Amino acid sequence: MKESIQRAFAYLQGHKVAMGIGQQLDTTDFHVEAIDLLSNRLPGEVGVALVVAIYSALKKQSALPALVVLGDLTIQGNIKPLRSLVEPLQVAMDNGARRALIPIENKRNFLDVSSDIVEQVDPVFYSDPVTAAMKALGLK
Numbered sequence: 001m002k003e004s005i006q007r008a009f010a011y012l013q014g015h016k017v018a019m020g021i022g023q024q025l026d027t028t029d030f031h032v033e034a035i036d037l038l039s040n041r042l043p044g045e046v047g048v049a050l051v052v053a054i055y056s057a058l059k060k061q062s063a064l065p066a067l068v069v070l071g072d073l074t075i076q077g078n079i080k081p082l083r084s085l086v087e088p089l090q091v092a093m094d095n096g097a098r099r100a101l102i103p104i105e106n107k108r109n110f111l112d113v114s115s116d117i118v119e120q121v122d123p124v125f126y127s128d129p130v131t132a133a134m135k136a137l138g139l140k
Helices: 002-019 022-027 047-059 086-094 108-112 115-120 129-136
Strands: 067-069 099-103 122-126
Touching (some): 067 129
């Protein structure tokens, strides 16, 4: 999970001017703590969610309600597709999510998701972290 957090910060540093958060990012200290509650030592794919969270905090605008953000990014800022959509969307739905930001590369995987999840959780696809952040805040 640490690597995912580092990639998210590196992405933000590289795109801060284009995202309109250059000065705020340079003058704000962040403390991020990620806890593996299950102690399963699996890598957490939280890069895009962290980009969205920091963008939301710096813009002082809340993300859309009942939203789950899925996806991670590479060190170059490319979106990494999820291995599966079924489990994360089931957990998200069970915990109140009504909308899910999903990497566009996983669009085909959406066919594998059960009909009750499709009925309850609206997919919102994105192709890059900036688009994800904008959609998460309802700006796009």
